[in-house]
Amino acid sequence: MAGASQRLTARPAGVQAGASVRMWHRLGIAAALAGAAVLPFAVSGYRVYQFSQVLIYAMALLGLNLLTGYNGQISLGHGAFFAIGGYTTAILVVKLGVPYWATIPVAGIVCFVAGFLFGFPALRLGGIYLALATFALALATPQLLKFKAVDEWTGGVQGLLLSKPKAPFGLPLTRDQWLYFVCLACTALLFWAAANLVRGRIGRAMVAIREHPVAAEAMGIDIAFYKTMTFGVSALYTGIAGALSGMVAGVVAPDSFGFFLSLSFLVGIVVGGLASIWGVIAGALFIELVPIYADQIADLLGESAKALPWAIYGVLLIGLMYMMPTGAAGAVRAVVRRLGRLTAGSKSG
């Protein structure tokens, strides 16, 4: 009898838990946004710049995660789209005098088209072949940006310098603070869109294609359409991040868009958790902060430890794949589930 009654009460408790989880979810987002909004007033100028970078990485990682995590198309070359976004903004601002804010959507659209077009050959390339092609893309990008025939526009090896925009409407913000809020607004918008995208019909189609393309096709999903569109949208996200990165850093230069940038993105989504929207924030914090702290440790150990952050990256990549393939998001989910079971157990008991 005791067992049966427990089973009866367990049910409503579970439903309640579902509702409260959603409530906590909303509260969490609100608190995070509020925290993010106060942050630039609480820390120094350099930290504001760093957190802008974190937001930028979060957007870029979100783009990559839509493609690789949700849709299962491996990209080792998303640094290229980041570069296209950054250069679109820089060229529009420096060479054509377009206002800053207007360049962000343009960069997004340019990258969407570039990604969509790259998505076509990608259609024919499953798994590792796509990894190969994008690997080549990542390695070739800095060389292409330095190419003599286009250096009138791209500024060659030096790249292009941008001056950071002033806060409009006489707002009492420093330039870094203003850019931080621009990044925050873009991040919030893109996250909201992505969360809705993956929750709905399109998101399910993306995951279905990842899990079993043949079954997905049999269920009437247009694989070519979804794959190329996902590539385009993914590039759009990363391109917008690149555009903002050009503004925040005040410079775009070929060698900052090399293979190791694409690699950082991959590290970011693996650390944050593949196919996770919120995990990419953890990933972004990781790829922004770990190299900095590793550098400080390296300084203590001496000059030859310059390679240390990358060694850490490498070990982490393999270690995470081995022990925690779901990344930070998966770990949090597991903890929440266990806590939920504990509280449910104590209530019914």
Added chain:
Amino acid sequence: MVAFLHQVFSGLAMGAVYASLALALVVIYQATHHVNFAQGEMAMFSTYIAWDLIDRGVPYWEAFLLTIAISFLIGMVIERVVIRPFERAPALTVVIVFIGLLVIFNSLAGWRYSYTIKSFESPFPDEPWFGNSFMSSHESGTVVVTLAMLALVYIFFRFTKLGLAMRAAALNPTSSRLVGIRVGWMLAIGWGLAAAIGAIAGMMAAPIVYLDPNMMGGILLFSLAGALLGGIDNPWGAVLGGFIVGVLENVAGAYLVGTEIKLSVALIIIVGVLVAKPSGLFGRRIAARV
């Protein structure tokens, strides 16, 4: 015309390097259907081992053989320790693990040997051989060493029991296991072999491109292009592809695009081959069963 021939012949030398590395990629691909992105960095690390040995006063050819042996062991250990747990993992996971290896070797080399560029001695004399005015002796030596290595690899796979067992394990692991072949060890030996072949590629490339931890990035890309062009499941195709890509790269670099954007040639070849003829020139078409 003479200048053109000069480009073609020095392209052959780099082509030999690409061919070796492409062969290393194919050896692993045939057995596991994985493309080892860390192959180039492993070769780079082997080259540093050779440099270290020579620096300690070991004569060149002894250092050469010793490096091959050490690389073989390193390759085997990596397969046993790092790759083994991911035997049944999805493609993405394996790619990430390879990228992890790539980064680890790159930073290990930077840490141990610093990022400053070193020169690496060539074992061949300064004067070109037989009055060959198109290739330096190192360039012709590279081609000779590569061809000798190819012959050895062919003899190993064709005429030895171990080679046969390895081919069997790659072709049909389940049946091989039933007839008593230790498939896991065959994979490990395959990795060792690939690492050893890569070491030769690295030691032959280093006098041309100089020794630094990032020396192999471009070389790996061209080798991949070569392997894909020839067909990544066909060793001879991959070797031929490597040579073709070497010549193409040099000629295109000299006459078409300039040396600054050579890597884009590799990108175009890779994407072009994959889109137009994914099985490569000599590869088998694969019909997957679902």
